[in-house]
Amino acid sequence: MQQLIIDLDHTLLDTTAFKLDLAKSLGLTSNEWADSYNRYVQDNNVFDARDFLQGVDTSDQKKFYQVISQISKYLYPDSTQFLKQTLKDGWEVLILTFGSESWQEMKIDNMNFPNGVKTLAVSKEKISVVKNYVKEQTVFIDDRSIEIDAVKKSFPEIKAYWMRRENGKYRDIQPTLHDKIISNLNIEL
Numbered sequence: 001m002q003q004l005i006i007d008l009d010h011t012l013l014d015t016t017a018f019k020l021d022l023a024k025s026l027g028l029t030s031n032e033w034a035d036s037y038n039r040y041v042q043d044n045n046v047f048d049a050r051d052f053l054q055g056v057d058t059s060d061q062k063k064f065y066q067v068i069s070q071i072s073k074y075l076y077p078d079s080t081q082f083l084k085q086t087l088k089d090g091w092e093v094l095i096l097t098f099g100s101e102s103w104q105e106m107k108i109d110n111m112n113f114p115n116g117v118k119t120l121a122v123s124k125e126k127i128s129v130v131k132n133y134v135k136e137q138t139v140f141i142d143d144r145s146i147e148i149d150a151v152k153k154s155f156p157e158i159k160a161y162w163m164r165r166e167n168g169k170y171r172d173i174q175p176t177l178h179d180k181i182i183s184n185l186n187i188e189l
């Protein structure tokens, strides 16, 4: 069996553009959004959009949720085709995303992924669940070096591709154990 484990943020999803539009919907700059998001997570451990938006104008809330409902348009142009082709080639596909579970699930619930794709949101390191999905042939694609190195350390047999999207947040923090560097999903596994 063949298993693809692929990341969402900055890998399949143009999270930079998505966050910019989320920020705009609340009249914030991208940095202001990041600051208030981080402060909220620090105080509450997890991000809960409904709670976060308490006290925000109803019209702004509406705009915020509208951006989320259109999250699929922030997928990189090569993402859907890649997922479809990989499924067609007989691979199991798991989109594994890290972050506050309720927030990640809200994003996933609003996304149109091809049928057959599985999704999982975790609020701890990905390595804690990767072991449940390792098959004879496994490819792991992620933009974060910390995840790549953790996976390769525990499972050297997994092929790990480091994703460096042109506007990716972590594109300059290089892993040490990756097998390959890619900058888009115009690839064949």
Ligand SMILES: [Mg+2]
Pocket: 007, 008, 009, 010, 011, 142, 143, 144
């Ligand atoms: Mg990512």
